[in-house]
Amino acid sequence: METQKKKILILTADAGFGHRSASLAIQSAIEELFPARYQISLVNPLDNKKAPFFIKESQSEYDKWVRDVPELYKFGYDLSDSPIPVTILETILVVSLFEVINDVIEEHEPDIIINTYPLYQAPFVAVRSLHRLNIPMVTIVTDLATVHQIWFNDKVDWLVVPTEIVRNEAIEAGVKPANICVIGIPVNPRIFQLTESKQELRKSLGWNSDLTTILAVGSKRVEHFKVNLDILNHSGFPFQLTVVTGKDQRLYNELKEVDWHHETHLYEFVDQMPEFMHASDLLITKAGGLIVTEALASGLPMILIDVIPGQESGNAKFVKDGNAGFWTKNPNEFIQVLGHLFFNEKECLRQTTENAKNIGKPSSALKIAELIIHQLETSEFIFSPKVDFIHMIEDILVKNQIQWKKKT
Template sequence: MTAFGRMRKGPGQGRQSFPKDILILTSDAGSGHRSASKAVATALQRQYGEQCRVKIINPFHLPKAPAVLRLAERTYLAQIKYTPQLYHFQFEATDTRFLGQLINLGATTLMREALLELLESTPADVVVSVYPIYGHTMATLRKRDGITIPHITVITDLVSVHSAWFEPEDTLCLVPTDAACEKGLRLHMEPHQIKVTGLPVHPDFAQPPADRAALRRSLGWDPERPTALVLAGGAGIGPLVEIAEQIARRCPYAQTAVVTGKNKEAYERLMERSWPIPTHVYGFTDQIPALMHASDVLVSRAGGLTVSEGLASGLPIIIYGIVPGQERGNLTYVETHEAGLYAEEPEDVGAVLERWLQPGSEERALYAVNAREAGKPRAAERIAQWIWRVATRELA
């Protein structure tokens, strides 16, 4: 078997060599896992520069990965959009230690050959996964194929974490909350394996602008009007047009920024309208940190990454959509910290914003303070530090 030298090297063996190679395994089932991967990669590169090389790979798209994995990835968004209750049933029914292990065993059967080929051709001092199932495959490769690369799992759900995320053979499991840590311990993870770091958001969320009015002007926004930022994830699933209509009708003193992601229909509907208040429409964009820093309120679905980005930016959050299963815990986290509210219908969103977007709203200010306290804008930096300790064998 041909392999890179460092891949076979056990912890603490050999002399240190740089740069360190860090391989991040992600998924494109939704946009959150990819965004978390980029956040961790950016944090590593900013902290360690030329001392590290980071590569992000989606194993589902490897040549030897079975097509059924790519099919499952493609149909995820359709499932949560059209049959969310079925998804919820599947999530809840399989969220046990035994069934979580069974899921991981099946995934390993499908993934083992593809992942082994990847590791034989790609240098890695540590492998980091931001998606469940990869951890068990890595554990199997260590037991059966002599792979000695340390493996770290970074969990991207705040509270409702599926059992399939937890692999007892991992070197580390980096979790966003105490609740996630407690679940890992119940599933027989060891205390030394689990570190509570927060959920990795891009490091730019930790750097608010010195001049917010100047940032707004650079975006073409009114620098004075209270602003609601409306998101719907990378796929743009949600009643974006209806929410924008509610804001325009109820909040004539405000302005709206709407990000439609890959939802071209919503983008075109919003662009063709003549709005009575300033309404700024974006498609898929990498400007989310700037848009959040320039806004006063976030209106969003309950995706773990988006919620964490909003909290890291100190934005009170109105959640209007939940994927039953892993996202319900994200709403619980926001409500428990009194950092936001749930508003099921566009009319409910409009009613809350009518209060929150009033100039000088004390209610909005209180929720903003709570959001800032609940947010962990430097989570990606902490995660990068743990990864570096493993890559350099400081933590064996």
């Protein structure tokens, strides 16, 4: 009789691209290291019909807020990034998402939960406490340096962080050091596995194999993207340009009408980003945690042209402090940095590339997968919540008329 496979549930969200990309990277790594041994489900709980409209829509509205009113977004981010506001926010999340998370757990019956979105932690802890569920949760932080305190729930079992900077922030917020693992942000395992040279990859992609290659990745979220592409187009430096517009069809169509003065390759969307990064010499993009991590894992230096106030500021600072790239705030700074990179036979570009390789973590997803399976197979997990905590959760739910029932 075939042994029933243990179940791994990965929770994600679609606020930006980073959470889902990190989730897919973990899923791919587990499937590669342990083929067909586990039943893996990747779920966005906010797709549940019970998810409140204001939280569900926050995924799509995220783009609008950070693009149209960045300073207001930063104000809200900073205001909520302290213990008392976080406690209030967690209470709101318990009330809003208790039934959603409960439904997801009942449907999938996981043996372990991997979480890449911070808003799920408090409601999960509430569900687990009330129903006495012995299900561990591993949370994966998806920003490199400046991390909102909502990520640091001290009742989650393991917290995977990308850097010592974030580890120290977590400890300061009350997470036990023994529950923190410094590994990295999970990136597509193909980044680690590619062995072809840049020239071989460029040839396979239909690019010029000998030209210095600039990869520009942007969409409606990236400020100054078109302006900086125009600067590249008229710069006169010797390179070919590859542009990916991140499913932004309008931008893609506009760029197809441009009279390009360099050899240029346009893509609306690609599923070969590891190959694109390894084939390139320089990345131009925004300071999202996932794309920055992928670039560093690929040894690809970058010019960051758009930084969301709050969490992305830390990503940009991490890259800058590691001398693995540049943060330009306007087109004048962009053209100056470009000149430095191509000056003196591109010596600055070569050194920045070496620095990116030194701080990149290409095998992070595989190491996270190994951690998850080790805990799943070797740890005897018994959750024993304190009685006063259970009473507090019960009181919150009753006062807000949230239906729940204890499992027998």
